[in-house]
Amino acid sequence: MNLPSSSTTLANCTPKLGLLQRNTLGIESYAEQAIVISKSEQIPLLLQxxxxxxxxxxxxxxxxxxxxxxxxxxITLLIDIAGKEVLSSDRTETLIRVGAGEHWHDFVQWTLAQGFPGMENLALIPGTVGASPIQNIGAYGLEVAHFIENVQAFDTEKNGFVTLSNRECEFAYRDSYFKQNPNRFIITQVTFKLPKAWAPKLTYAELAKQFSNQSPTPLEIFNAVCAIRSSKLPDPKVLGNAGSFFQNPIVSEAQCTELANQYPAIVSFPDAVGQRKLAAGWLIDQCGFKGKRIGPVGVYDKQALVLVNYGGGSAQDILGLAKQIQDKVQETFGVQLQIEPNIF
Structure with a gap:
């Protein structure tokens, strides 16, 4: 569907549209009414x-x-706004404006093919470009916030299009201004700034081990990240999942030290001054959930951070399992796990 803005009203909505292909958890869901948004110009009249x-x-x-x-x-708005445009490129940086409906992994792959490295550590993260700022997606020592120049969106409170700078997006660990203000903004485009000065980001142990005493190229890091992620995470087309289901909890240095005295093998990483980030997958694994199945849902046997839908699982099934995990981790370690996906 590619409708001009003047004709995009409720009359153009599709009734009772199945959303099985629109959620990687593979939950049988449908929208009472849905419409594909392929151009930002469709939004104002439709929302009105x-x-x-x-x-x-x-x-x-x-x-x-x-x-x-x-x-x-x-009404469910299905964001399919496409397009990639290099706005400028000089000796120091490249600015690229991307439609919110572009597939994230394909975009990262495209940047490397164009000779614009930097985001290779973020390869194979599922989802769209428009969703990336909301969650401030991150992996292997990088967050998308490092590269976002600004975000273009329709502000439903101001009833107009706005451009938010990186600072105005208020990015934090798996958080942003958009996430804190749900349903206020409809992201249409994201502008990325990629510096020309490139150096490999190998702070995570798996990448550091693979490239010890080497100087890998961006493409080699991209391929390594894809291989590592594929070995840990199931393909949503084969086994329904939403990737990491819980955030890695951040605790004080004092609490981490106390936990390390009780559990010497606990996995943690440096965070802000006076804080440590705990590996949620390790905590869940220690509580005996790795590989556990409850009815149609369960915990992936290769990565305890991933909840999976074996088929026929509902939101209630997934969230019920998540609650069991949260309660047990809280009881065992005194740490509260936060759910990462958005619950509609």
Whole structure:
């Protein structure tokens, strides 16, 4: 569907649209009414119509970081805005504007093919470009916040398009201004700034071990990250999952030291001054959940951080298992795990 803005109203919505292919957890869900947004110009008139009818609404991209109910009420906007444009490139940096509906991994691969390295550590993260700032996606020592120049979005409170700078996005660990203000912004484009001065980011143990005493190229790091992620995470097309289901909890140095005295093998990483980041997967594994199955859902046998849907699992099944894990980790370690995906 590629409708001009003047005709994009509720009359163009598709009723009872199945969303099985729009969520990587593989939950059987459908939208009461849905419409594909392929151009940002469609949004203002459509939202005006939605508000005039007093209908609930929500935005859905690639569905890689969501837990969907059996029915999404009201109107679901499916963001498929495409396009990649190099705005400028000089001796110091390259600016690239990307449509919110572009697939994230394909975009990272494209940057390397164009000779713009930097984001190779973020390879194979599922989802769309538009979703990346919301969660401030990150992996292997990098966060997307390091590269975002600004985010273009429709502000439903101001009823107009806005551009938020990196600072205004208020990025934090798996957090952002967008996540703190759900349903206020509909992200349409993201502008990335990639510095020309490149150096490999090998702070994570697996990459450091693989490239010890080597000077890898960006493509070699990209391929290594893809291989490591593939060995740990199931393919959503084969086994439904939303990637890491819990955030790595951040605790004080004092609490980490206390835990390390009780559990010498505990896995942690440096964070801000006076803080340590604990490996949530290790905590879950120690509580006996790795590989555990409860009905149609379970914990992946190769990575305890990943909850999987073996088929037919609902949001209630997934969240019920998550609650069991949270309670046991809290009881055992005194640490509260936060769910990473958005729960609709």
């Amino acid at each position: 119509d939605i508000k005039a009818h007093g209908l609930p609404w929500q935005v859905l991209g690639g569905g890689s970081n969501v837990v969907l109910p059996s029915v999404l009420p009201g």
